Amino acid sequence: MTDTTGNDVRLQPKQPRKKGLTRRQKRRLSRGIQYVVFVAAVIAFAVAADWDRLANQFAQEDIAEEMFPEVISLALKNTVLYTVSGFAVGLVLGMVIALMRLSSVGPYRWLAGVYIEIFRGLPALLIFIFIGVAVPLAFPGTEIPGGTYGKVALALGLVAAAYMAETIRAGIQAVPKGQMEAARSLGFSPARAMISIIIPQAFRIILPPLTNELVLLFKDSSLVLFLGVTLEERELSKFGRDLASQTANSTPILVAGLCYLLVTIPLGFVVRRMEAKAQEAVK
Numbered sequence: 001m002t003d004t005t006g007n008d009v010r011l012q013p014k015q016p017r018k019k020g021l022t023r024r025q026k027r028r029l030s031r032g033i034q035y036v037v038f039v040a041a042v043i044a045f046a047v048a049a050d051w052d053r054l055a056n057q058f059a060q061e062d063i064a065e066e067m068f069p070e071v072i073s074l075a076l077k078n079t080v081l082y083t084v085s086g087f088a089v090g091l092v093l094g095m096v097i098a099l100m101r102l103s104s105v106g107p108y109r110w111l112a113g114v115y116i117e118i119f120r121g122l123p124a125l126l127i128f129i130f131i132g133v134a135v136p137l138a139f140p141g142t143e144i145p146g147g148t149y150g151k152v153a154l155a156l157g158l159v160a161a162a163y164m165a166e167t168i169r170a171g172i173q174a175v176p177k178g179q180m181e182a183a184r185s186l187g188f189s190p191a192r193a194m195i196s197i198i199i200p201q202a203f204r205i206i207l208p209p210l211t212n213e214l215v216l217l218f219k220d221s222s223l224v225l226f227l228g229v230t231l232e233e234r235e236l237s238k239f240g241r242d243l244a245s246q247t248a249n250s251t252p253i254l255v256a257g258l259c260y261l262l263v264t265i266p267l268g269f270v271v272r273r274m275e276a277k278a279q280e281a282v283k
Helices: 023-048 051-058 061-066 068-100 106-121 124-138 148-174 177-187 190-227 238-248 252-283
Strands: none
Touching: 023 148, 051 252, 061 238, 061 252, 068 148, 068 190, 068 238, 068 252, 106 148, 124 148, 124 190, 148 252, 177 190, 190 238, 190 252, 238 252
16 A cells, blocks of 8 residues: 555554553542541541540549639630730730841841841740749849739740741731832831831731731740749649649540630631632732
């Protein structure tokens, strides 16, 4: 058989199709195996666990009932107060440090950088011990305003400020430079333009990470026990541990953990919603 040019054209046998899974089928198979392994692990855990012993140690209804209403009216209230006050101190201090980090004055940038590196590198526990022990020793007779609440606010604020400063700095730098130039062309001073134009836009950008920092502070408030609190100043962790020691049962710790989740889960949902809205705004 020849083609139009006279060349001999022979019918080539069809190549057999390679048998195998497509890429999509491989992904589905891999996902299915992962589901099977997960379900098998859950079933194995459920079968192996001694639920009666767990319920006896962590789920005594009579002990849980005795915790109310103090676990809410006292422990949870104090935890929220500690967290909000620490967040407020951290936000103000973090703003100052962020502006110092962006300053054209070299010593300001150096001091802000040293502060951030130190307080981001130290565990929060050491900061609480420093506030509760080192400050009274270094300055005899000096009292931090607010007593325990003031000490907790300062300790949490010092820790949070180091992280917030970097978040705020990144938010300010994310605002287009044209915004500052436009404000300056309208007669705004650099300080007024920063306060009135740049910072409000930056906060819309950094609101999700700041809310996430609030969640972290809420959990770090449990370190207040290292400051030596009174019965009326106990937060959730201290409240749960004291009752667990008195009752020789871990139910109070479980109840305290559930109270933490009552706050952290809604806040986490808010963070995810804000992040989703921020991504939609960018698109």
